Amino acid sequence: MAHSIQNNTPVTASNSKPLDILIIGAGPAGISCASRAKELNLTATVVDANTILHTIKQYPKHKILFGVPGYYGKTWEKFVAGMEKNVLDFGLKVFENTDIKSIKKNSELFVSTTRNGKKFHSKKVVVATGINDNPKKLAVPIKDDKLVKYQLKDASKYKNKKITIIGGGDCAIEAALQLDECNAQVTLCHRKLKFTGNANPSNIQKLLDSDIKIIFNCNTTQITKKCVHLADKKTGKTTKLPAERVFVFIGKRANSDFLNSIGLELQENSKPKCNEKLESNVPGIYVAGDLTNEPLILPAVYQGFKIAGTIKKEINKEAMQESQDTVSSPSKINAVSKNASAATGI
Numbered sequence: 358m359a360h361s362i363q364n365n366t367p368v369t370a371s372n373s374k375p376l377d378i379l380i381i382g383a384g385p386a387g388i389s390c391a392s393r394a395k396e397l398n399l400t401a402t403v404v405d406a407n408t409i410l411h412t413i414k415q416y417p418k419h420k421i422l423f424g425v426p427g428y429y430g431k432t433w434e435k436f437v438a439g440m441e442k443n444v445l446d447f448g449l450k451v452f453e454n455t456d457i458k459s460i461k462k463n464s465e466l467f468v469s470t471t472r473n474g475k476k477f478h479s480k481k482v483v484v485a486t487g488i489n490d491n492p493k494k495l496a497v498p499i500k501d502d503k504l505v506k507y508q509l510k511d512a513s514k515y516k517n518k519k520i521t522i523i524g525g526g527d528c529a530i531e532a533a534l535q536l537d538e539c540n541a542q543v544t545l546c547h548r549k550l551k552f553t554g555n556a557n558p559s560n561i562q563k564l565l566d567s568d569i570k571i572i573f574n575c576n577t578t579q580i581t582k583k584c585v586h587l588a589d590k591k592t593g594k595t596t597k598l599p600a601e602r603v604f605v606f607i608g609k610r611a612n613s614d615f616l617n618s619i620g621l622e623l624q625e626n627s628k629p630k631c632n633e634k635l636e637s638n639v640p641g642i643y644v645a646g647d648l649t650n651e652p653l654i655l656p657a658v659y660q661g662f663k664i665a666g667t668i669k670k671e672i673n674k675e676a677m678q679e680s681q682d683t684v685s686s687p688s689k690i691n692a693v694s695k696n697a698s699a700a701t702g703i
């Protein structure tokens with residue numbers, strides 16, 4: 358399904374014409390943008406540092422998706438199969454294992470270069486690289502590095518094991534529920550007094566109804582050999598929790614080094630600033646999906662769709678402007694009238 362780059366020739370649409378759009382990131386935002394671009398007769402190519410839908414393929418096995426029409430109560434595997442079929446049936450051009458390291462503007466075109474020096478020439482760029490490759494790390498002394506993981510893939514491996522989860526958002530709660538279902542002995546440690554924010558209310562209820570031990574209002578102070586050290590935020594009382602595995606889910610950050618390097622201004626939360634058209638401070642570079650402040654699949658899909666529409670209008674406008682400039686430029690008019698004289702002999 359994925360295309361491979363054969364040689365050092367820059368990737369263009371055809372006949373060395375630049376692509377209309379290079380889309381960086383084959384997550385829901387990137388694939389949606391490419392699909393809509395194709396419907397609008399734009400030439401678009403998607404590149405991904407890993408694989409199509411890499412982030413979703415890292416979810417815990419058989420996790421049920423929430424908030425995705427058409428997939429209510431279904432696992433992520435079904436969603437991935439549906440999206441991959443869409444990529445194939447629709448003939449979208451996706452290059453896997455292709456990570457973009459730099460983007461430069463060369464007169465009117467963006468030149469995006471991969472780690473291996475391959476180049477993509479495009480009129481516009483959509484950055485849909487997500488935030489999932491950058492989990493926030495626990496900033497406390499960790500003497501047992503191997504104990505700590507930032508991702509749960511297969512809960513069934515942890516049957517009867519003592520597991521500590523640090524965090525209080527959706528990922529932490531879902532992991533706790535999955536591990537509990539697999540008969541792990543789970544303790545969830547949350548630094549706040551209750552669950553707030555974006556956590557899915559039905560999962561919170563399931564958690565509260567389960568036998569999972571929850572310790573609220575605590576800070577993790579250090580991790581030693583098979584042990585998590587906690588301090589109650591109010592009383593300061595310390596607790597040592599024996600653990601055979603610690604999962605940390607305390608949020609994610611965008612890859613600010615990459616985003617800064619391509620000239621994007623960032624907000625305090627490390628996500629790029631953008632306007633209502635999702636265009637960044639660099640004209641012609643758009644941002645979508647988790648890089649905006651709406652980190653879920655449905656907004657990512659919508660934003661990809663919306664950006665393709667905006668780009669179509671922009672490209673049409675630029676083409677019209679160019680043809681007007683050609684007609685009104687005096688040198689061009691002279692050239693046109695000279696050619697006309699030559700042709701007609703007048």
Ligand SMILES: Cc1cc2nc3c(=O)[nH]c(=O)nc-3n(C[C@H](O)[C@H](O)[C@H](O)COP(=O)(O)OP(=O)(O)OC[C@H]3O[C@@H](n4cnc5c(N)ncnc54)[C@H](O)[C@@H]3O)c2cc1C
Nearest residue numbers: 382384385386406411412423457486487646647652653654
């Ligand atoms: C465990 C977990 C469970 C979740 N469950 C749900 C759920 O049930 N429902 C829901 O709506 N949302 C859920 N989410 C959130 C959802 O996965 C994201 O909102 C969604 O994937 C965002 O899509 P995106 O296209 O912005 O980014 P992503 O899906 O993260 O895709 C970004 C892509 O960019 C690629 N990339 C990164 N850097 C580069 C580079 N320099 N060059 C090329 N490629 C690059 C990555 O490899 C990746 O494939 C969950 C998230 C997690 C972590």
